[in-house]
Amino acid sequence: MPHTGYDARGGDIPPERYAVVSCHVERPLDDAVWEAFRRFQAGRPGGFRIAALVRPPDTAAAAGEAGAARAAVWLERARFASEHGPFGLHTHFGGREHGRARPGDPEPADRVRAELATLAGHGLAPRFFCGGNWYLDERVAGVLAAAGLADCTATAFTPRHLPAGAVRLALATPAWLRIAAPGGAGPVPGVPGVPAPPARLLELPTTHSLGMTARAALSPAAPRTLHCYFHDTDLVVPSRARALAVALAVLGRRRRPLDLDELAGVMASTAPEVCFGG
Numbered sequence: 001m002p003h004t005g006y007d008a009r010g011g012d013i014p015p016e017r018y019a020v021v022s023c024h025v026e027r028p029l030d031d032a033v034w035e036a037f038r039r040f041q042a043g044r045p046g047g048f049r050i051a052a053l054v055r056p057p058d059t060a061a062a063a064g065e066a067g068a069a070r071a072a073v074w075l076e077r078a079r080f081a082s083e084h085g086p087f088g089l090h091t092h093f094g095g096r097e098h099g100r101a102r103p104g105d106p107e108p109a110d111r112v113r114a115e116l117a118t119l120a121g122h123g124l125a126p127r128f129f130c131g132g133n134w135y136l137d138e139r140v141a142g143v144l145a146a147a148g149l150a151d152c153t154a155t156a157f158t159p160r161h162l163p164a165g166a167v168r169l170a171l172a173t174p175a176w177l178r179i180a181a182p183g184g185a186g187p188v189p190g191v192p193g194v195p196a197p198p199a200r201l202l203e204l205p206t207t208h209s210l211g212m213t214a215r216a217a218l219s220p221a222a223p224r225t226l227h228c229y230f231h232d233t234d235l236v237v238p239s240r241a242r243a244l245a246v247a248l249a250v251l252g253r254r255r256r257p258l259d260l261d262e263l264a265g266v267m268a269s270t271a272p273e274v275c276f277g278g
Contacts, residue, residue, distance in 0.1 A: 098133075108137060127149060129149045156171065
């Protein structure tokens, strides 16, 4: 997808540089990892309200009494995260250790639809999404659009661990993505031969990893819109946790800290529209 620019001067944000921060919360049931993330999010480093994009517990691990106990802990922690910053869904399409679907795994759009339904059943309303290992296809995008979420799966950089030719969405600045089939539904129900009208998905691309953020914090050449992401597991590695804290402290002084909710609110009226994958 071609990179697309936009002009935020017509919105609520003045034309200075600004930044947002999100965390891929992949190990919410690991007590040490969760405690590190809980403290970090609650502390609002650099003045940032950190968005928690949380991976739900594996369905296979939720069976039985022990599974029910784990699910209760997960729910308590997800509610904490949602009360301390923007809340989103981070789907691993192939289970805990596999961000992308493997042969025999559920169809990605079906998995996202089921996870959203489960969250809704517990009173959780995610507003954002990021696909595991940066995976997003048009059917998944349609599910997200139908549910009213914004997406953060597109990246302004090429993740180094992805194999050559791996499907990913490349985008440097926020945009509305036009989607051919909302929710992957195909034709309009009850009207054979009539295609579903196009839907739109607000894309808020991830632009900087932890290491990139540390380098960009002091760089005058860094883009005006900076979306830093990190993993909850980074916070239990002392060197990475320190680097992140310092980078966000610097960013908070040099840029206007926003959160994903604020960014989505402005971009809803100012972002351009482009075709998904086009």
